[in-house]
Amino acid sequence: MTAGQLIEVDGLEKVFSVRRKAGRLRRVRHEVRAVDGLTFQVPRGEMVGYIGPNGAGKSTTIKMLTGILVPSGGRLRVAGIDPARERTRLARRIGVVFGQRTTLWWDLPLKDSYELVRRMYRVPDAVYRTNLDRCTELLDLGPLLDVPVRQLSLGQRMRGDIAAALLHDPEVLYLDEPTIGLDVVSKAKVRSFLHEVNAERGTTVLLTTHDLTDIEQLCRRVMVIDHGHLVYDGGLDALRAAAGGERTLVVDLERELPPIDGIPGARTVRVDGPRQWLAFPAAQSAAPVVTAVAERYPLVDLSLREPEIEGVIARLYRGADAVGSEIGPH
Known part of the structure; x- marks a missing residue:
């Protein structure tokens, strides 16, 4: 295993x-090629978001990482272990939560399910x-x-499943x-x-979710x-x-004025009384826009809004080939 890399995937395939x-x-x-030439590494201690539309291959990847499915090709190691060949040994070093299926015993109190988990994994009493x-x-x-x-x-139940996976x-x-179907309080x-x-x-956490x-x-890397x-x-x-898209600078002025004009790289997209919205490319720094507005207009407040991630992902799917050349290795 490469030093510092807990998960190593190289040319992984599942047909x-x-x-x-x-x-x-x-x-x-x-x-049907559910996973086709997948290559990535996850360092120890990193929390990574793993996202895609239904049928993209997310759950298939997770099942190969846990040893539930055997890859059709490529190389896969988790903590230096081949999941398909040493599934029992690997099980002691991983935790898994499938939002749609529970690992708890349906008719037992929660604490009894945890006691069974303790015995299955031979967890020392103090731990x-x-x-x-x-x-x-x-x-x-x-x-x-x-x-x-x-x-x-x-x-x-979901909170109970997460606890069971970490005992x-x-x-x-x-x-x-892990947060599918949960209310706002439970998600938090x-x-x-x-x-x-x-x-x-x-x-180390690998998180697949439709809740962006x-x-x-949670994740710095996706x-x-x-x-x-x-x-x-x-x-x-x-x-x-x-993937493109725009950021939005929300400007609160001291009084109602005509649409803000002449700001390099930005355009006014909405005016509501003394509040105005300026859009500019997501790849562009906000600093020059903020500076230009502050120098020319009487400000009360400013706030910056990032593009909605759902829209970003949708654009990425539509233009995967076009943006592929812009995306380098992690």
Whole structure:
């Protein structure tokens, strides 16, 4: 394993063979490339967002990283281990949360599920107690420990699943849609907890989600996958710049004035009384725009709005080939 790299993926492929109808009686075999030539590395302690549309290959990648699926080609190592060949050994070093499926025992109280997890992973009593107490406090699980899993709400169960995945001190945590269907309060608790786990324990996190607020609040690095190919790997700011789009400077003036004009690289897109909105390219620095406005107009306040990440991702999908040359390796 390369020094400092916990996850190493090189030319990874997964091909599924499916049969489709071709007439009334015939079925023809087709190959579906769910993952096609995927290459990336994740250093120890990093929290990475892994995003893409439905069917892009995200969950297939996670299943290969955990050893659930065997790759069709390429090379894959997690903590120096080949997941497909040493799945049991790897299981002690990873934690997994699938938002749509629980790893808890449906008819048992939450605390009994945790006790079974402790025995399965042979977690020392002191480590188990410390981790359980910490998860219980940060995820507000105290009132739920005696409740059967079947009686938990989706948000409560999700917090319970995340705690179960961390009881054995995994080096890497895979999260597949961990906030799906959760209310605002539950999402905030989960995000805060994940941030603390990553900061305090140095747990490596690979997060797949359709809630891009998760990515914006938790991850400095994001990887975008589409049709099994990695189309972007880098920071959110660079993603916005690579995919185009505009930033918006919201200007509050002392009084109502005609639309702001003559600011290099910017244009006024909206006026509402003394408040005006100026748009400029996402790749452009805001400093010259702010300076020019401040020098020429009587200001009360300024605020900068970044382009919505959903729109950025949509533009990236539409123009993956065009921006591909702008995207360098991480």
